[in-house]
Amino acid sequence: MRSQAMFFKARAGDKLADRQLQANLGKAKSRFVEGRAQAVVDYDAAPGADFEALRDAASAIRDRVLANLDVWLETFEDKARARGAEVLYARDGAEICRLVVDIARRHGVTKAAKSKSMLSEEAGLNEALAAAGIEPVETDLGEYILQINDNEPPSHIIAPVFHKSKEEVAELFARTHHTPKKDDIAGMAREAREVLREHFMSAEMGISGANFLIAETGSAALVTNEGNGRMVTTLPKVHVVVTGIEKLVPTLEDFSTLMRLLPRSATGQRISNYVSVLTGVKGEGDLDGPEHLYVILVDNGRASLVGTEFEPMLRCIRCGACMNHCPVYQSVGGHAYGWVYPGPMGSVLTPLYTGIENALDLPHASTLCNQCGVVCPVKIPLPELLRKLREKQVDLKLRPWRERLALRLWGWVAARPALYGFAARTAVRYLNRRAGGTDRIRALRAVPDWTAGRDLAAPEGRTFRELYAERVGHEGRTKR
Amino acid sequence: MNARDHILGRIRAALGRTERSREAARAEVKATFDARTAGPHPLFDADLAARFRREAERMSSTIDEVAALADVPAAVARYLDARALSRRGVVWPALAGLDWAGAGLAMETRAAGDMDLVGVTGCFCAIAETGTLMTCSGPRTPAATSLLPETHVAVVPMSRIVPAMEEAWALARSEIGELPRAVNFISGPSRTGDIEMTIVLGAHGPYRVHLVLVRGE
Secondary structure (H helix, E strand, O other): OOHHHHHHHHHHHHHHHHHHHHHHHHHHHHHHHHHHHHHHHHHOOOOOOHHHHHHHHHHHHHHHHHHOOOHHHHHHHOOOOOOOOOEEOOOOOOHHHHHHHHHHHHHOOOEEEEEEOHHHHHHOOOHHHHHOEEEEEEHHHHHHHHOOOOOOOOOOOOOOOOOOOOOHHHHHHHHHHOOOOOOHHHHHHHHHHHHHHHHHHHHHHEOOOOOOOEEOOOEEEEOOOOOHHHHHHHHEEEEEEEEEHHHHEEHHHHHHHHHHHHHHHHHOOOOOOOOEEEEOOOOOOOOOOOEEEEEEEOOOHHHOOOOOOOHHHHHOOOOHHHHHHHHHHHHHHOHHHHOOOOHHHHHHHHHHHHHHHHHOOHHHHHEEEEEEEEOOOOOOOOHHHHHHHHHHHHHHHOHHHHHHHHHHHHHHOOOOHHHHHHHHHHHHHHHHHHHHHOOOOOOOOOOOHHHHHOOOEOOOOHHHHHHHHHHHOOOOOOOO | OHHHHHHHHHHHHHHOOOHHHHHHHHHHHHHHHHHHHOOOOOOOOHHHHHHHHHHHHHOOOEEEEEEEEHHHHHHHHHHHHHHHOOOEEEOOOOOOOOOOOOHOOOOEEEOOOOOOEEEEOOOOOOEOOOOOOEEOOOOOOOOOOHOOEEEEEEEEHHHHHHHHHHHHHHHHHHHHOOOOOOOEEOOOOOOOEEEOOOOOOOOOOOOOOOOEEEOOO
């Protein structure tokens, strides 16, 4: 997928002005937040249960693999091959496409049924398959809606049509399926089920991602609610797993720990309806299952994070909690971010995977409020990583010279307490006068964008340091 | 250089991999597999069956209970009739020995197809923590039977209810050794919340899941 992340500012502006989108976001945004909060309370109510301990254990599991990623990958490969899977590697999106198209041709595939995969979005796999004469069919209801809407990109990693209303979907279905327009969601879901069932039965190849790879058994684990993940990995004669090299966990026990976190963090469910642990190909006498299994392990930028300050990002289990809880995401939706991954995790991944110079706005598309860090099931310090990306932009001289000069000036003043105190006092007095006796400043020329959308609260009187000095004085200590 | 060597080479360089640290890493992998440490999880030592029922119902499964395996066909017939569902369907080869015809049911022992309306399966075990069935694919326990039909009925011997996923893995290791092609954890009917975050039951898999608990097993 071609990144539009460099246009975040403009796109975010458009999204804020889009009334339909704002209404849709308003309806949807609180559900995930409330769902997760309730799930954590319920989990903690059981004897011996501690959600925080679970988060600690999960991040330790992820770190343990990353610390020896090469050896864990080799272990996985051995186990998976021993069960008849072919393990392949892909450096980038183009290589994913080439490998999948080759596999499809080798087995005479004309149609591929797909379970939702964000890596397939990274690679633009659908376009590559279509160009090779192979029909890709998205089978996750959300992804299917996007595909028939002229291949619209998803706006959320687990709820691809987060941004759409049921009326929009109803119109799309009536137009595409040539059926009477439905007004109930259950009816729409049944209609999609009937259309997609035929594809499941006729596709010669299934393509899925993997939520986790399990080194101990050489298995790929797949989590879905709809059952489409089970369909595409059970019915077609060929199954291709496309997944990142960072998805490994050591044992089935570790997988069990992560499964206590993933659904709760994602949708607030205690467990997803279907959790499949898939190992190897159809066995002797089996009535179903693929005859050929390929696992494509993808780098596409991941290996360059290993051993760096950004390595914690590779712990990510793609639950979406960070975006669900992000005030910026809640306001602009996922499309504004311009690439595959929106929200805080996207603002970290997009510059790291597509080039820091190609996503200058994203590390700034955050108030650093740390809602994301608090809910992250694997404790990724997202605000800290965003801050590091901002620092990198300054170091690489990717910020405008005025901003860099201002920062440097601020740093110089801040390192001189007396001067800083004077500057702060002056600024407070000035802003006080600008407020003209009210508590708000409507527009400030120094930060026009900021005051275009909201008022600046006027300082109430004196600076923090003045108040602090006075308080220390009252308490009878010696003033310096 | 091929993609594998390129990617693994970059990771090794980033980790500063040496022959010695490689040996240490391999030892750590082996130690991890030997230890198989379970993570923190809730304790359910009390009534596992009660917990299982409660959680399964929360996931929209319906539940019946019978005294013995021989009572299962009649219970299935009762369930299907009460909802005016088809009396025809497919059943796991592993359950072919039950007297389905005696209960008035036309159950065929074969792979499930697109047109089958009812699928009857057993389970490898069941998990109390989340009200979940664990099924293991095999010649006598095909995976599609619990997936393609609109109605899934599962037979759950109460002695096979374990506290959590960890105990289920332990059971699989001791009873079957290597994992089968597909281990499926099933928690209620398929569902989607993709449109306006509104949950609808019956996405691509079954619309309903009915569990028949068997006391004497």
